[in-house]
Amino acid sequence: MALQGKYKAVMDAANAGGVTNLQVREQDGVLYVDGVAPSAAVKEQVWQAYESANPDFRDSDMVLNIALAEGAEEIYTVKAGDNLTTIAKKFPGLSWRDIYEANTDRIKNPDHIQVGWELKIPRK
Known part of the structure; x- marks a missing residue:
């Protein structure tokens, strides 16, 4: 309790x-x-x-x-302190690489994401 x-x-x-x-x-x-x-x-x-x-x-x-x-479409807005690994932890079954691969149109380097970016979250 x-x-x-x-x-x-x-x-x-x-x-x-x-x-x-x-x-x-x-x-x-x-x-x-x-x-x-x-x-x-x-x-x-x-x-x-x-x-x-x-x-x-x-x-x-x-x-x-x-x-x-x-x-329902799943979109995540990047916040200060986020990286692909911490974002992936919020979505069971996903890895940072899954999120990166779903957003290669926006993310050129997986170590550099920006606050305010809207990332597509793939379904597993």
């Missing part, structure tokens, strides 16, 4: 954004949160709430699995 308090802002963001099939369960000291976001923007808001509660994703006490509703 303590983890649900720690990550209350994540659940609030999911509920406010209209995440469907929201399931929250705590098991063996880990909070598991699953659901389906209606848009990439809502999914990003949920991830931002998670990052605020767990800067740099150092704690390993939460598994956040928010899928994107079918047909």
Whole structure:
């Protein structure tokens, strides 16, 4: 129950954004949160709430699995401090290379991305 308090802002963001099939369960000291976001923007808001509660994703006490509703396009806007590896960590099953390859029209060097760029996030 303590983890649900720690990550209350994540659940609030999911509920406010209209995440469907929201399931929250705590098991063996880990909070598991699953659901389906209606848009990439809502999914990003949920991830931002998670990052605020767990800067740099150092704690390993939460598994956040928010899928994107079918047909919704997934776009991520690069923020200060981002690199392709940290962005990929927000999308289970993706590597930095997957994101790079989906955006070779914009990214010439994977070590140099710019704040404000909108990157396509491929589906796996």
